[in-house]
Amino acid sequence: xxxxxxxxxxxxxxxxxxxxxxxxxxxxxxxxxxxxxxxxxxxxxxxxxxxxxxxxxxxxxxxxxxxxxxxxxxxxxxxxxxxxxxxxxxxxxxxxxxxxxxxxxxxxxxxxxxxxxxxxxxxxxxxxxxxxxxxxxxxxxxxxxxxxxxxxxxxxxxxxxxxxxxxxxxxxxxxxxxxxxxxxxxxxxxxxxxxxxxxxxxxxxxxxxxxxxxxxxxxxxxxxxxxxxxxxxxxxxxxxxxxxxxxxxxxxxxxxxxxxxxxxxxxxxxxxxxxxxxxxxxxxxxxxxxxxxxxxxxxxxxxxxxxxxxxxxxxxxxxxxxxxxxxxxxxxxxxxxxxxxxxxxxxxxxxxxxxxxxxxxxxxxx
Amino acid sequence: xxxxxxxxxxxxxxxxxxxxxxxxxxxxxxxxxxxxxxxxxxxxxxxxxxxxxxxxxxxxxxxxxxxxxxxxxxxxxxxxxxxxxxxxxxxxxxxxxxxxxxxxxxxxxxxxxxxxxxxxxxxxxxxxxxxxxxxxxxxxxxxxxxxxxxxxxxxxxxxxxxxxxxxxxxxxxxxxxxxxxxxxxxxxxxxxxxxxxxxxxxxxxxxxxxxxxxxxxxxxxxxxxxxxxxxxxxxxxxxxxxxxxxxxxxxxxxxxxxxxxxxxxxxxxxxxxxxxxxxxxxxxxxxxxxxxxxxxxxxxxxxxxxxxxxxxxxxxxxxxxxxxxxxxxxxxxxxxxxxxxxxxxxxxxxxxxxxxxxxxxxxxxx
Numbered sequence: 001x002x003x004x005x006x007x008x009x010x011x012x013x014x015x016x017x018x019x020x021x022x023x024x025x026x027x028x029x030x031x032x033x034x035x036x037x038x039x040x041x042x043x044x045x046x047x048x049x050x051x052x053x054x055x056x057x058x059x060x061x062x063x064x065x066x067x068x069x070x071x072x073x074x075x076x077x078x079x080x081x082x083x084x085x086x087x088x089x090x091x092x093x094x095x096x097x098x099x100x101x102x103x104x105x106x107x108x109x110x111x112x113x114x115x116x117x118x119x120x121x122x123x124x125x126x127x128x129x130x131x132x133x134x135x136x137x138x139x140x141x142x143x144x145x146x147x148x149x150x151x152x153x154x155x156x157x158x159x160x161x162x163x164x165x166x167x168x169x170x171x172x173x174x175x176x177x178x179x180x181x182x183x184x185x186x187x188x189x190x191x192x193x194x195x196x197x198x199x200x201x202x203x204x205x206x207x208x209x210x211x212x213x214x215x216x217x218x219x220x221x222x223x224x225x226x227x228x229x230x231x232x233x234x235x236x237x238x239x240x241x242x243x244x245x246x247x248x249x250x251x252x253x254x255x256x257x258x259x260x261x262x263x264x265x266x267x268x269x270x271x272x273x274x275x276x277x278x279x280x281x282x283x284x285x286x287x288x289x290x291x292x293x294x295x296x297x298x299x300x301x302x303x304x305x306x307x308x309x310x311x312x313x314x315x316x317x318x319x320x321x322x323x324x325x326x327x328x329x330x331x332x333x334x335x336x337x338x339x340x341x342x343x344x345x346x347x348x349x350x351x352x353x354x355x356x357x358x359x360x361x362x363x364x365x366x
Numbered sequence: 367x368x369x370x371x372x373x374x375x376x377x378x379x380x381x382x383x384x385x386x387x388x389x390x391x392x393x394x395x396x397x398x399x400x401x402x403x404x405x406x407x408x409x410x411x412x413x414x415x416x417x418x419x420x421x422x423x424x425x426x427x428x429x430x431x432x433x434x435x436x437x438x439x440x441x442x443x444x445x446x447x448x449x450x451x452x453x454x455x456x457x458x459x460x461x462x463x464x465x466x467x468x469x470x471x472x473x474x475x476x477x478x479x480x481x482x483x484x485x486x487x488x489x490x491x492x493x494x495x496x497x498x499x500x501x502x503x504x505x506x507x508x509x510x511x512x513x514x515x516x517x518x519x520x521x522x523x524x525x526x527x528x529x530x531x532x533x534x535x536x537x538x539x540x541x542x543x544x545x546x547x548x549x550x551x552x553x554x555x556x557x558x559x560x561x562x563x564x565x566x567x568x569x570x571x572x573x574x575x576x577x578x579x580x581x582x583x584x585x586x587x588x589x590x591x592x593x594x595x596x597x598x599x600x601x602x603x604x605x606x607x608x609x610x611x612x613x614x615x616x617x618x619x620x621x622x623x624x625x626x627x628x629x630x631x632x633x634x635x636x637x638x639x640x641x642x643x644x645x646x647x648x649x650x651x652x653x654x655x656x657x658x659x660x661x662x663x664x665x666x667x668x669x670x671x672x673x674x675x676x677x678x679x680x681x682x683x684x685x686x687x688x689x690x691x692x693x694x695x696x697x698x699x700x701x702x703x704x705x706x707x708x709x710x711x712x713x714x715x716x717x718x719x720x721x722x723x724x725x726x727x728x729x730x731x732x
Contacts, residue, residue: 078444089515092686117483120510120521121601144486149455155486156522235487320458 002216004223006139007231008159015139015163015223019212022052022127022166025059031125031161032057034096038065040084040111041102042075045129048172053102053127064100065091069110073259076106076145084114098123098161104130104177105137105264109155112143116158126160129169131181131215132265135188135222138163140230140240146259151251157235165223167215175208180265182207182300185218187268188225190276190293191245194339196221197296204299242341245333246272249306249356252318256310262303269302270359277355279334282347289338308361312353368582370589372505373597374525381505381529381589385578388418388493388532391425397491397527398423400462404431406450406477407468408441411495414538419468419493430466431457435476439625442472442511450480464489464527470496470543471503471630475521478509482524492526495535497547497581498631501554501588504529506596506606512625517617523601531589533581541574546631548573548666551584553634554591556642556659557611560705562587563662570665608707611699612638615672615722618684622676628669635668636725643721645700648713655704674727678719 001018016027037057041050046068057064067087069075088097099122101111108126115124126138144155170178185207189196199217200207206214226243233240249271253262262270276293279285294304306315319330331345332352367384382393403423407416412434423430433453435441454463465488467477474492481490492504510521536544551573555562565583566573572580592609599606615637619628628636642659645651660670672681685696697711698718 078448082444085513085520086515089513089519117510117520117522119519120508120523142486144483147451147455149452153455153485154451154483156483157486 002220004220004227006159006227008234011141011159011234013160013162015165015227017134017165017167017216017219017223019168019216020166021164022049022169023056025056027162027164028057028062028125029060031123032060032062032098035061035063036065036093036097037062037100038067038088038091038093038097039100039102040067040069040107040114042069042071042107044071045103045107049102049129049169053100057100065093069107073106073146073264076110078145081110081114081145084110085118088114088118093118093122095119095122098125100125100127101138102127102129103133104128105133108133108138109143109152110145112141112158112160113145113155116143116156121158123161124158126163128163128165130173131170131178131219132184134165134167134170134219135181136184136226138165139223139226140243141234151254151259165219167212167219170215171210176263177265178210179208179301180263182218183265183269183272183297183302185222186296186300187243187245187272188222190272190296190335190338191242191333191341192225192229192339193221194337196225197292197338201296204296208301238343241331241343242333245335245341246275248319248330248332249274249315252315253306253310255318256314257307262307266303269297269300270304270306273297273304273359274306274355275332275334277358278332278347278351279336281351281355282334282344285335285337289335292338293335303361305359305361306356310360312356312360315356316349316352368586370586370593372525372593374600377507377525377600379526379528381531381593383500383531383533383582383585383589385534385582386532387530388415388535389422390530391422393528393530394423394428394491395426397489398426398428398464401427401429402431402459402463403428403466404433404454404457404459404463405466405468406433406435406473406480408435408437408473410437411469411473415468415495415535419466423466431459435473439472439512439630442476444511447476447480447511450476451484454480454484459484459488461485461488464491466491466493467504468493468495469499470494471499474499474504475509475518476511478507478524478526479511479521482509482522487524489527490524492529494529494531496539497536497544497585498550500531500533500536500585501547502550502592504531505589505592506609507600517620517625531585533578533585536581537576542629543631544576545574545667546629548584549631549635549638549663549668551588552662552666553609553611553638554588556638556662556701556704557608557699557707558591558595558705559587560703562591563658563704567662570662574667604709607697607709608699611701611707612641614685614696614698615640615681618681619672619676621684622680623673628673632669635663635666636670636672639663639670639725640672640721641698641700643724644698644713644717645702647717647721648700648710651701651703655701658704659701669727671725671727672722676726678722678726681722682715682718
């Protein structure tokens with residue numbers, strides 16, 4: 001097992017990464033002093049891992065309430081959130097009872113937000129079981145739900161007590177979801193660390209085939225890169241925005257196509273190609289860099305273009321309400337080089353349209 | 367105008383107290399750098415003060431979206447919260463747009479919570495127009511909504527940028543609500559400052575008649591006392607719980623009778639008598655102190671007893687889910703002396719029943 005620290009002063013916490021650590025009672029014991037917990041999971045993850053988590057907590061002397069929500073992005077809504085809160089109240093969970101999020105990004109965001117607002121905040125522990133959650137959403141304290149007008153529009157920053165990432169759980173992940181997680185791994189490389197991009201170019205096949213050592217390294221390096229950024233800028237006033245590389249476009253794809261049509265990672269993949277196109281059109285990177293971005297994403301069997309249904313106009317419309325908009329203007333994360341992202345507030349709208357067109361399926365398919 | 371500082375490190379903020387300061391553009395200007403704001407108010411306060419606030423903001427170059435919610439405790443629910451969030455999204459308010467809460471405690475709690483969770487947190491400014499809000503709910507960063515299973519069960523700690531308390535707005539407050547606000551003023555004295563109790567005993571008539579100087583002093587001293595406690599314990603892990611003197615019983619009354627039947631301050635008044643009864647029965651204060659508590663509350667024309675509809679059994683049931691319950695046990699704030707509250711986890715249930723009985727209308731009316 002490997003452990004990384006996320007340094008946030010009194011809100012610092014460890015990320016434990018390893019194979020089979022879901023069953024390690026000693027990892028849970030320090031965080032549940034009252035002997036009670038509430039596990040939030042979903043209908044897909046529960047049959048796979050709930051019993052094992054229950055046993056691990058039991059071995060640490062912790063009795064847990066179990067709350068099972070529906071699977072899918074649709075569960076990140078008011079209704080499901082209220083169900084979680086209602087279950088906590090019905091069981092009279094108090095302010096000292098930690099929530100445990102067992103599952104992917106949706107469960108983590110939902111349970112984390114429930115923990116943020118239940119009785120004005122209770123502790124929580126992340127046990128992510130998808131690659132996306134292990135490399136991205138479980139780290140950094142962003143929690144929240146969707147709103148019909150936009151993804152993740154309602155939420156809070158609420159740091160977990162600990163993250164326990166068992167890469168063995170990725171064996172049960174559908175291939176499509178594994179790839180979607182790899183999109184965020186690639187993002188960490190492209191935005192922050194060229195050496196990691198080189199490693200990914202050499203190991204993308206091992207990741208796709210589910211090799212444990214490759215996955216452990218990818219999770220660990222992603223968490224390290226993200227943790228360093230989060231430590232420097234917990235509330236995303238500056239540097240943390242770089243983690244949104246590809247995401248402004250991706251959120252437009254997800255909202256425009258309806259939540260769930262594209263997996264988040266798939267939208268991020270296409271969004272990163274758009275951002276790279278924009279970077280090249282803004283004179284920041286060359287054709288070779290752009291090709292390198294597109295090739296890595298393509299080799300990960302991820303979309304290198306957005307859906308033909310969405311016009312550049314529709315993207316601009318959808319992006320205006322995206323929460324990365326600062327003072328009415330949309331800011332873009334672009335690449336200065338492979339492994340070095342920067343934030344640009346002044347971007348020519350014509351170039352944005354061109355970048356979207358260049359990375360839209362009907363065109364890219366030519 | 368007088369100003370008090372709430373010292374919370376980087377979350378520190380000023381409370382301005384004065385007569386007619388609602389119109390002072392210079393108080394708003396520093397907090398709205400982007401020239402935009404969103405005012406949240408209700409149908410009762412809007413016709414009285416919205417135009418004036420709009421003009422004051424306009425004079426500071428700030429253009430404001432206006433969101434008017436229904437009046438009353440019923441507005442502290444999911445549905446109204448979602449309306450506020452939806453209006454912010456529809457107007458494409460970004461993370462830099464502060465919310466302004468114009469109104470009483472309900473508006474402040476609701477708008478503050480909306481500010482806490484809109485795009486994971488936006489700034490907000492409190493402009494309280496009720497005595498309850500000026501002396502209590504606008505100070506300390508507690509925000510939230512009610513849940514059918516309990517009051518204030520869903521919420522967040524979210525500190526405002528500033529509080530602007532215009533005591534002249536209290537002139538339009540119904541007498542019953544003024545008295546309800548005085549209950550919290552009395553609470554600050556009874557829990558924290560015997561000298562303030564002496565001042566209240568001498569000035570209760572002036573407060574009831576709406577004397578500006580008396581109100582200014584009461585607001586100022588209440589804010590000072592509360593601010594000192596909040597500064598020492600922002601998230602209510604210890605000393606801040608003392609501000610809940612009377613509130614464990616009060617929440618049971620409010621939930622048991624249905625939100626709105628009793629005003630919060632009225633329930634707190636009866637709750638403080640119950641807590642004083644409990645203090646005496648626990649051997650902490652004498653009969654004279656108890657009488658002093660009851661007399662001051664009675665002279666403020668506030669209830670000195672709970673509703674006959676609620677049995678001691680029902681209180682115990684309701685209090686078990688109250689969020690002050692620590693690790694399954696209900697903790698009580700009791701008096702060691704007038705002006706000195708303490709927190710007790712170990713309280714004899716029989717004494718609690720007796721205290722409730724002694725301060726329940728049918729009995730107290732004898």
